[in-house]
Amino acid sequence: MGLIVSALVCTHGARAETVSVAVAANFTAPMQKIAAAFEADTGHKATLSFGSTGKFYAQITHGAPFQVLLSADDTTPARLAAEGHALADTRFAYAIGTLVLWSAQAGVVDAQGAVLKTGDFKHIALANPKVAPYGAAALQVMDKLGVTSRLQPRFVQGENIAQTFQFVSSGNAQLGFVALSQVMMDGRIDKGSAWQVPAHLHAPIRQDAVLLKAGQGNPAAAALLQYLRGDKARAVIKAYGYSF
Structure with a gap:
């Protein structure tokens, strides 16, 4: 130092x-x-x-x-x-960093993330887990919740977290795992609906x-x-x- x-x-x-x-x-x-x-x-x-x-x-x-x-x-x-x-x-x-499951639409993502097990959506976005740590964290979350194999056919994979955010904000994916920093403004989530993922569900x-x-x-x-x-x-x- x-x-x-x-x-x-x-x-x-x-x-x-x-x-x-x-x-x-x-x-x-x-x-x-x-x-x-x-x-x-x-x-x-x-x-x-x-x-x-x-x-x-x-x-x-x-x-x-x-x-x-x-x-x-x-x-x-x-x-x-x-x-x-x-x-x-x-x-x-x-x-x-803080991981969040987010949709640009209100009412899509509930505050407990139950939408991952019960929701009716076509696509879920995440960053490439091989090169993007937020993508790796997203995969860990889905593994712990036991939903990876069911959701994998619906994955839309971004090259990085910025592209992943674009997929969700444009509506090409109804929801996705992004960084809280991308959707927060003035200390609160700016729009849409979100679940702030508990830290124990993925590596820091x-x-x-x-x-x-x-x-x-x-x-x-x-x-x-x-x-x-x-x-x-x-x-x-x-x-x-x-x-x-």
């Missing part, structure tokens, strides 16, 4: 730098707000790319010049560090940040990791339904 702690937040009087950030798709909205505040407060600019954690892993290991990874899990940053693509002592949990969605080798020596990269741990960033993160 020494690299982060020792990094001084840049002021407008100092030289501003740019940091290239790979951001898990579920964290799109909060990170857009945080990046704007980060630039206003420090002068540094964060260039954001959004996508699935699994795809980012493949890109980073093949030389993509990302400097910071905001993952949707904790295993990918640890793996990148073990393989020499990231600095292990910079890794920390910036958020704990611990989302880790890490400094990648390409960002070593970039003051903007170190400053961003420090900024994510500050009160202003954490207030945004909490407002989108994450915990710490």
Whole structure:
């Protein structure tokens, strides 16, 4: 953690730098707000790319010049560090994600999730569990509830959680497993109907940040990791339904 702690937040009087950030798709909205505040407060600019954690892993290991990874899990940053693509002592949990079963229509999803066993729907969306941690969590939930085999023919699989959300919001799938952050606004679910999945039904969605080798020596990269741990960033993160 020494690299982060020792990094001084840049002021407008100092030289501003740019940091290239790979951001898990579920964290799109909060990170857009945080990046704007980060630039206003420090002068540094964060260039954001959004996508699935699994795809980012493949890109980073093949030389993509990302400097910071905001993952949707904790295993990918640890793996990148073990393989020499990231600095292990910079890794920390910036958020704990919350999974929600959501429909854009009111009355479709009940508050206990019983619709998974009793509901009459054609399609249910989830992110690809092989590359998206929220998709893996969704599969764990359905396994524990004993409905996977019955629902599998109705699966509509998104490449990442952002595409999964689009399937549900457009009505192509009547309901689906998405991140709470995608449907929360001002501390409440903005529209439709939802079941906030109890945490004991799946492994914790611990989302880790890490400094990648390409960002070593970039003051903007170190400053961003420090900024994510500050009160202003954490207030945004909490407002989108994450915990710490």
